Amino acid sequence: MEAVDALLSRVSAPRLTGAVxxxxxxxxxxxxxxxxxxxxxxxxxxxxxxxxGRSALGELxxxxxxxxxxxxxxxxxxxxxxxxxxxxxxxxx
Numbered sequence: 001m002e003a004v005d006a007l008l009s010r011v012s013a014p015r016l017t018g019a020v021x022x023x024x025x026x027x028x029x030x031x032x033x034x035x036x037x038x039x040x041x042x043x044x045x046x047x048x049x050x051x052x053g054r055s056a057l058g059e060l061x062x063x064x065x066x067x068x069x070x071x072x073x074x075x076x077x078x079x080x081x082x083x084x085x086x087x088x089x090x091x092x093x
Contacts, residue, residue, distance in 0.1 A: 054084040
């Protein structure tokens, strides 16, 4: 059961650095497009966020949180704002 072993042994890196090779990004998107689509939402669309776009994404995340929980404390908002900066690229699908 290689797939199950891969899922059970995976770990997340706390911070990633460096650029993602275009060939790896293409492989990831192709693999994601092969996922079962029981909700029939295909064709999938993916948004790749890099550079300063990650900061803008953090601000959007803060705004969304404040829209549903206006009393969120500053420390939580700061953590949410910085979350997209932990990786050089964010893929939103």
